[in-house]
Amino acid sequence: MTAGLHLGRLLGQRSMQLPFAECFRTIQGEGPATGRQAVFVRLGLCNLACRWCDSAFTWDASRFDLAEEIPDTQVAAIVEQATSFGVPLFVLTGGEPLMHQRKPAMDALLAGLTAAGEVHVETNGTIPPSGSVVELVAHFTVSPKLANNGADTAKRRIRPKALARFAEIAATGRACFKFVATTREDLDEIAAVVDEHQVPAGAVWVMPEGVTPEQVLTTHRALVDGVIARGWNTTSRLHTLLWGEERGR
Numbered sequence: 001m002t003a004g005l006h007l008g009r010l011l012g013q014r015s016m017q018l019p020f021a022e023c024f025r026t027i028q029g030e031g032p033a034t035g036r037q038a039v040f041v042r043l044g045l046c047n048l049a050c051r052w053c054d055s056a057f058t059w060d061a062s063r064f065d066l067a068e069e070i071p072d073t074q075v076a077a078i079v080e081q082a083t084s085f086g087v088p089l090f091v092l093t094g095g096e097p098l099m100h101q102r103k104p105a106m107d108a109l110l111a112g113l114t115a116a117g118e119v120h121v122e123t124n125g126t127i128p129p130s131g132s133v134v135e136l137v138a139h140f141t142v143s144p145k146l147a148n149n150g151a152d153t154a155k156r157r158i159r160p161k162a163l164a165r166f167a168e169i170a171a172t173g174r175a176c177f178k179f180v181a182t183t184r185e186d187l188d189e190i191a192a193v194v195d196e197h198q199v200p201a202g203a204v205w206v207m208p209e210g211v212t213p214e215q216v217l218t219t220h221r222a223l224v225d226g227v228i229a230r231g232w233n234t235t236s237r238l239h240t241l242l243w244g245e246e247r248g249r
């Protein structure tokens with residue numbers, strides 16, 4: 001059997017499926033890669049339940065029909081869709097994409113995408129990345145959730161082992177820490193997390209919370225001086241400024 005045939009058969013197996021929400025071409029709206037052309041690949045399920053989550057359709061079974069929102073989908077079909085745009089940057093997001101990292105389907109997805117470009121992962125920082133994920137992923141955007149998540153206990157949101165691992169990766173330049181802040185008090189909470197887990201200041205990115213351009217800008221203006229004073233970085237949420245809550249953007 002040729003390698004191609006073998007791979008084809010493997011990719012056709014049911015175990016080669018992932019809960020898949022959507023794939024779209026846009027520009028990265030947050031963090032250090034803001035403004036870059038990217039293809040977003042959004043997987044289903046999350047281990048947190050942020051009250052302001054803008055992609056609750058990927059995990060909230062009480063409000064959405066998950067069988068419809070995140071159908072189990074062959075990895076080969078996801079890779080085909082994602083690579084069809086010809087854009088060499090893939091942002092794997094969710095939900096919490098690392099919930100799937102122990103599945104062979106995840107390795108297959110990362111292998112398929114890295115063959116066509118760079119892969120970035122957006123994660124909530126609660127799950128330490130596996131060796132093969134660290135090998136295949138070019139950049140992690142780690143977004144630990146603060147008390148403003150409004151739903152999960154600190155113990156669920158802040159996982160010291162996972163954060164320590166991501167802080168190590170950040171020290172090599174392959175991860176940044178992105179925090180969504182609502183108030184100036186949130187900046188003190190961010191400072192505590194960052195100090196405790198030894199995240200380099202240069203790897204910290206703060207973004208204003210908000211689902212409308214007006215909210216994003218008002219919150220950003222209230223936060224920006226505190227961000228500068230602490231030596232951190234900041235971006236707006238470009239996709240919210242441009243498209244509000246529109247899906248697939």
Ligand SMILES: Nc1nc2[nH]cc(C(=O)O)c2c(=O)[nH]1
Pocket residue numbers: 026027028029030040055093094122239249
């Ligand atoms: N344009 C755009 N940029 C983003 N950065 C992070 C996103 C996310 O939902 O994880 C996102 C998103 O949904 N759209």
Ligand code: SF4
Pocket residue numbers: 046047048049050052053054055056094095096124145
């Ligand atoms: S961790 Fe991310 S995907 Fe999960 S509920 Fe919070 S904002 Fe939504």
Ligand SMILES: [Mg+2]
Pocket residue numbers: 054055
């Ligand atoms: Mg989003």
